[in-house]
Amino acid sequence: MIWGVLQFPGSCDERDALHACSLIGDARLVWHEESDLGDVDAVVVPGGFSYGDYLRAGAIARFSPAMEAVAEFAAAGGPVLGICNGFQVLCEAGLLPGALLLNEDLRFHCRQVELIPESGADGHFATANVGQTTTRTLSIPVKHGEGRYWAPDEVLDEIEAKGQVAYRYAPGQNPNGSARDIAGVRNEAGNVLGLMPHPEHAVDPLAGSTDGLRVFEAVAGARV
Amino acid sequence: MAKARVLIRPKEGILDPQGKAVERALPALGFEGVEHVRVGRMVELEADDPERLSELCEKLLANPLIEDFEIEQL
Numbered sequence: 001m002i003w004g005v006l007q008f009p010g011s012c013d014e015r016d017a018l019h020a021c022s023l024i025g026d027a028r029l030v031w032h033e034e035s036d037l038g039d040v041d042a043v044v045v046p047g048g049f050s051y052g053d054y055l056r057a058g059a060i061a062r063f064s065p066a067m068e069a070v071a072e073f074a075a076a077g078g079p080v081l082g083i084c085n086g087f088q089v090l091c092e093a094g095l096l097p098g099a100l101l102l103n104e105d106l107r108f109h110c111r112q113v114e115l116i117p118e119s120g121a122d123g124h125f126a127t128a129n130v131g132q133t134t135t136r137t138l139s140i141p142v143k144h145g146e147g148r149y150w151a152p153d154e155v156l157d158e159i160e161a162k163g164q165v166a167y168r169y170a171p172g173q174n175p176n177g178s179a180r181d182i183a184g185v186r187n188e189a190g191n192v193l194g195l196m197p198h199p200e201h202a203v204d205p206l207a208g209s210t211d212g213l214r215v216f217e218a219v220a221g222a223r224v
Numbered sequence: 225m226a227k228a229r230v231l232i233r234p235k236e237g238i239l240d241p242q243g244k245a246v247e248r249a250l251p252a253l254g255f256e257g258v259e260h261v262r263v264g265r266m267v268e269l270e271a272d273d274p275e276r277l278s279e280l281c282e283k284l285l286a287n288p289l290i291e292d293f294e295i296e297q298l
Contacts, residue, residue, distance in 0.1 A: 056287060063284070092287065099290045106241045150238065150290065177239070 001025035001220060004040035006070070006086070008032045008061050013047035013083065013200060020200040024216055035065035042079040042219055043070050045086030047143075047198060057100065057146050058088030067093060079222040080192045081215070084144055087184070087194030096185055096194045097159055098151035103144070104177025110143040112208065113197060114170035115183055118163070138167070138211035140197040142175050142183075147196040149178035149185070156180055162188060167195055191224045226274040227298040232286045233264030264291075 003021035007014045007029045014029060021027035021044060030037060032050075037043065050061035061067060067089065074080045074095055082090035090096045103109060114137040151159070156179055159165055167184035174181045176196070184195025199212030234240045242263035250258045267285055271277060277295050286293040 055285070059284060059287070099287055101238070101290065102241050104239065104241055106245055152289075 001041040002039055003027040003042050003044060004030040004037050005044045005046055006030050006032060006066050007046070008048070008050035008064065008066075010050045010052050011046050011048035011085070013085075013198065016198075016200040017044045017046040017083065020203045020212060020216055023203060023213065024220055030066055032061070032064040032066045035069050037066075037069045037073055040073075040078075041223075042081070043073060044200075044219075045070065045080065045082040045089050046200070047084030047086060050085055050089060053085070053146075056088075056092070057085060058090075058092040061085075061089045062093040071095060074187070074192050077189065077191055077224040079219045081219040082192075082194035083198055083200060084147070084196055087196055088146065090192060090194045095192050096187055097155055097164070098149055098182075098185065100146050100196070101148040101150050102146050103148055103175070106145075108143070108145040109147075109175040110141070111175065112139055112141050113173045113175060113183075114138070115140055115167045115195075115197060116170055117167055117214075118165050137170055138199075138202075138214060139209040140199055140202045140212055140215075142197045144176070144196055147176040147178065149176075149182045149196070151179065156182075159185060164188060166193055167197070189224045191222045193219055193222065225270040225272060227268070227270050228274060228277055229296045229298055230267040230269070230277070230281055230285055231264060231294045231296065232267070232281075232291050233262055233293075235290055235292055238290055 005014050005017045018027045088100045166186045168181040169183050186193045199215035202209040202212030240262050243261040247261040281293045
């Protein structure tokens with residue numbers, strides 16, 4: 001399969017994402033001005049500070065030609081993974097519910113966290129069995145200052161009921177004050193996933209964990 | 225060109241840690257009795273078509289899920 005990794009001015013994790021994708025398939029960068037994704041089978045919107053994070057994180061990136069192409073790609077059932085700033089972009093674009101706000105304690109946090117995959121996030125998350133959780137947690141780093149997941153209570157109830165919560169921080173590990181310990185969510189169809197932790201930084205034993213690969217593998221099988 | 229000022233603030237009920245941090249810092253500087261501090265953003269602009277300002281705010285300047293905005297024509 002071929003992965004397309006978006007690159008905005010201000011992206012900084014696209015190289016690690018490219019490396020992670022290349023462990024599963026072929027991968028190439030997609031510059032933000034490209035309006036045609038070509039033959040890619042899955043898209044990664046990587047971390048960083050797209051367009052300087054001016055106004056709000058992700059607010060300007062969503063209007064880029066590449067993101068408009070990603071919105072069409074997602075609507076057609078293509079798998080899309082947003083990591084950190086990419087998660088913020090997908091929320092701003094309305095492809096995922098909710099928003100990411102400043103960390104509760106106003107500090108930038110950079111550390112390894114344990115994630116609990118929910119209802120099929122650990123496999124083909126489009127065909128999730130709502131209510132079933134896998135027991136093995138994922139060890140993946142976070143590094144962000146604006147990662148507090150927030151949505152109105154009724155939206156949180158709805159996404160929980162529909163099995164759209166993909167990952168939660170393990171008890172006591174929520175680094176940012178995210179509502180209900182939510183670290184990642186997917187869309188209703190199941191082909192778009194966003195999370196604040198960085199699976200692309202956890203794909204090599206040298207980095208202490210290879211659990212991030214499981215996130216990429218889940219996305220690879222998420223076409224609907 | 226019409227001049228306008230847009231005020232954007234966090235919605236009621238959403239924790240505003242910037243406001244809290246400012247509020248906590250004030251007593252140390254001798255400013256007692258200040259509460260409910262909320263930190264928002266202000267954007268000044270000039271527009272050919274002021275009729276479209278509201279749409280522009282909803283789409284870009286504010287995120288209506290988490291922020292309220294007010295447009296003030298100058």
